[in-house]
Amino acid sequence: MMGRPRGATHSKVVLYNSKGEKLVECSGPGTNHWILGMEECQKRIHNMVDQAKKEAGVPIDEPLTILGMSLSGCEQEETNHKLKQGLLSKYPKLSLQYMVCSDTVGSIATALDKGGIVVIAGTGSNALLLNPDGSVHRCGGWGHMLGDEGSAWWTAHKAMKICIDEQDNFVQPPHSTKFVWGAIKRHFNVETRFDLLDHCYSNFEKSKYAGLTKLLSEGANQGDALCLWLFARAGEMLFKHISALYSMADKSLLQESGGLSVVCVGSVWLSWEHLKPGFTGHCSHPEMPVIPELTLLRLTTSMAAGATYLAAKEIDLDLPRNYQANYTVFFHYKCSKT
Amino acid sequence: MMGRPRGATHSKVVLYNSKGEKLVECSGPGTNHWILGMEECQKRIHNMVDQAKKEAGVPIDEPLTILGMSLSGCEQEETNHKLKQGLLSKYPKLSLQYMVCSDTVGSIATALDKGGIVVIAGTGSNALLLNPDGSVHRCGGWGHMLGDEGSAWWTAHKAMKICIDEQDNFVQPPHSTKFVWGAIKRHFNVETRFDLLDHCYSNFEKSKYAGLTKLLSEGANQGDALCLWLFARAGEMLFKHISALYSMADKSLLQESGGLSVVCVGSVWLSWEHLKPGFTGHCSHPEMPVIPELTLLRLTTSMAAGATYLAAKEIDLDLPRNYQANYTVFFHYKCSKT
Numbered sequence: 001m002m003g004r005p006r007g008a009t010h011s012k013v014v015l016y017n018s019k020g021e022k023l024v025e026c027s028g029p030g031t032n033h034w035i036l037g038m039e040e041c042q043k044r045i046h047n048m049v050d051q052a053k054k055e056a057g058v059p060i061d062e063p064l065t066i067l068g069m070s071l072s073g074c075e076q077e078e079t080n081h082k083l084k085q086g087l088l089s090k091y092p093k094l095s096l097q098y099m100v101c102s103d104t105v106g107s108i109a110t111a112l113d114k115g116g117i118v119v120i121a122g123t124g125s126n127a128l129l130l131n132p133d134g135s136v137h138r139c140g141g142w143g144h145m146l147g148d149e150g151s152a153w154w155t156a157h158k159a160m161k162i163c164i165d166e167q168d169n170f171v172q173p174p175h176s177t178k179f180v181w182g183a184i185k186r187h188f189n190v191e192t193r194f195d196l197l198d199h200c201y202s203n204f205e206k207s208k209y210a211g212l213t214k215l216l217s218e219g220a221n222q223g224d225a226l227c228l229w230l231f232a233r234a235g236e237m238l239f240k241h242i243s244a245l246y247s248m249a250d251k252s253l254l255q256e257s258g259g260l261s262v263v264c265v266g267s268v269w270l271s272w273e274h275l276k277p278g279f280t281g282h283c284s285h286p287e288m289p290v291i292p293e294l295t296l297l298r299l300t301t302s303m304a305a306g307a308t309y310l311a312a313k314e315i316d317l318d319l320p321r322n323y324q325a326n327y328t329v330f331f332h333y334k335c336s337k338t
Numbered sequence: 339m340m341g342r343p344r345g346a347t348h349s350k351v352v353l354y355n356s357k358g359e360k361l362v363e364c365s366g367p368g369t370n371h372w373i374l375g376m377e378e379c380q381k382r383i384h385n386m387v388d389q390a391k392k393e394a395g396v397p398i399d400e401p402l403t404i405l406g407m408s409l410s411g412c413e414q415e416e417t418n419h420k421l422k423q424g425l426l427s428k429y430p431k432l433s434l435q436y437m438v439c440s441d442t443v444g445s446i447a448t449a450l451d452k453g454g455i456v457v458i459a460g461t462g463s464n465a466l467l468l469n470p471d472g473s474v475h476r477c478g479g480w481g482h483m484l485g486d487e488g489s490a491w492w493t494a495h496k497a498m499k500i501c502i503d504e505q506d507n508f509v510q511p512p513h514s515t516k517f518v519w520g521a522i523k524r525h526f527n528v529e530t531r532f533d534l535l536d537h538c539y540s541n542f543e544k545s546k547y548a549g550l551t552k553l554l555s556e557g558a559n560q561g562d563a564l565c566l567w568l569f570a571r572a573g574e575m576l577f578k579h580i581s582a583l584y585s586m587a588d589k590s591l592l593q594e595s596g597g598l599s600v601v602c603v604g605s606v607w608l609s610w611e612h613l614k615p616g617f618t619g620h621c622s623h624p625e626m627p628v629i630p631e632l633t634l635l636r637l638t639t640s641m642a643a644g645a646t647y648l649a650a651k652e653i654d655l656d657l658p659r660n661y662q663a664n665y666t667v668f669f670h671y672k673c674s675k676t
Contacts, residue, residue: 142502142535145538164480164484200484201483
């Protein structure tokens with residue numbers, strides 16, 4: 001049995017035995033079928049699982065009992081079915097059964113038994129509310145063409161756009177672009193904004209932008225005003241995802257100790273200190289609905305755990321689960337307005 | 339001799355003889371090398387010119403004297419050189435000489451002898467100021483990933499984003515999305531916002547979005563509030579391009595009768611009546627620099643004419659030119675603030 005998490009940029013395969021003991025954990029490339037196409041996605045999954053079997057000393061020809069997959073891009077029943085059917089027919093020795101869910105559902109299942117909200121902010125962004133009755137509501141997750149607000153892509157793209165617009169005399173930047181434009185030039189190895197076109201079109205690689213956001217976070221650490229401004233805007237956007245889902249959360253989730261639990265996944269959350277001014281500023285924004293209490297969690301284990309828990313449930317296997325061991329709390333918010 | 343204009347969606351080839359008489363005009367597919375890659379771009383140019391030679395009864399093996407190309411995506415000397423060199427080496431019988439300029443420069447050259455501004459708003463958008471001394475300044479033209487403000491792509495994308503954000507409870511729309519969401523569903527043949535992902539990623543086709551904007555312009559004609567709002571926002575953006583370039587215009591261009599001339603190219607300008615509230619509203623916006631006088635022109639002939647004029651200049655051929663026959667004036671603005 002195994003769980004498999006994320007993403008546009010990286011994926012992880014974890015093999016568990018039936019006692020819930022982790023046998024092996026390996027990393028691999030991105031697996032979003034909207035980016036790669038279904039065939040390449042399936043091929044990558046197959047290769048990664050074979051690799052994990054090898055490392056765990058499990059015979060390649062022995063199918064897993066069940067493969068639980070928590071994947072970015074797997075939000076729809078129809079395409080999830082297509083993914084499973086393709087794996088079953090193309091790779092009969094991979095696994096006997098499959099469970100597919102989105103990376104959002106897998107993340108919640110890793111930390112919370114009854115449900116809650118997850119906000120993913122890695123290369124892309126996405127948010128989902130899972131209620132105790134199993135119903136889900138989502139916000140975002142539309143990818144770089146239609147959203148990804150608050151993600152590393154979004155932050156990097158905004159930084160680039162601010163520099164280009166300034167050089168065009170089109171929009172004045174909120175702060176000096178000196179550091180940010182220098183970081184863009186270094187990161188993409190370009191001299192002018194014209195040279196960026198290649199990175200945006202012919203040789204577009206979304207994960208390359210996440211690397212720029214890493215440099216911007218270093219700028220924020222050094223106190224660069226535009227970097228700090230960018231992360232505050234990302235923080236606002238991440239809060240807005242929660243705000244969009246809050247009104248649909250079951251009351252029981254709001255009444256838990258600490259209020260509504262939000263699982264925060266992805267590298268952008270590592271810059272929490274810089275996100276915080278925008279996140280908490282938006283909390284008290286007059287146009288935003290009041291959120292009385294929130295607790296932000298960070299997973300301390302791969303969301304493969306959640307995929308595995310859900311896969312175990314699907315085959316009625318009572319796998320030992322210790323949720324508290326899977327996360328830490330990094331922020332607790334109580335609104336003074338209520 | 340010939341001129342060749344635009345674009346992301348369509349291109350036109352026009353053959354002229356040395357007296358400046360038009361022999362034949364044919365349409366073809368898009369030729370932006372940033373979208374197609376250089377090789378495919380060159381191949382398409384070759385095929386289109388061969389087609390034009392056939393239609394004009396010119397032997398295929400007889401090279402043109404010069405091929406003037408005014409193309410979207412040809413803003414940089416380096417890639418323009420690459421385009422010319424590739425055509426010379428791969429297709430030696432196509433043309434003896436080449437002149438390449440951007441679609442922006444070609445448009446101005448079609449209507450204005452001394453220079454002026456062009457604002458292209460077709461599938462994409464772009465703006466350029468050409469001063470009498472030959473110096474150029476540009477604003478926009480960064481494509482759908484980085485700009486295209488006020489274009490058909492931008493308007494369609496904004497319409498889609500407004501609907502998705504409403505359905506996500508992420509942002510409330512400025513007006514009812516009933517008509518717009520209906521148009522999106524019809525145009526892309528989708529039922530839910532999830533079905534749009536395919537059109538945005540795996541099967542992304544920029545020109546498909548321009549088709550949606552056509553439907554939105556029909557909505558605006560019928561008085562739909564959100565469609566009218568969208569075109570007003572596009573109008574603001576198009577004005578902002580002019581405003582960005584205005585301060586760099588040579589004084590002689592501002593002192594012409596009618597003030598600064600702006601050549602307006604592309605299908606979005608056909609909705610001028612709906613752009614106008616945003617365009618003129620921005621004119622008098624307190625944060626915008628005052629523009630005392632503007633005249634908006636629409637070309638009545640293909641911008642292949644401008645490409646041909648410039649190509650003729652390059653080989654010192656005195657080709658007859660009648661600028662007034664190449665445009666009509668559709669808006670004259672004089673600011674009351676000055």
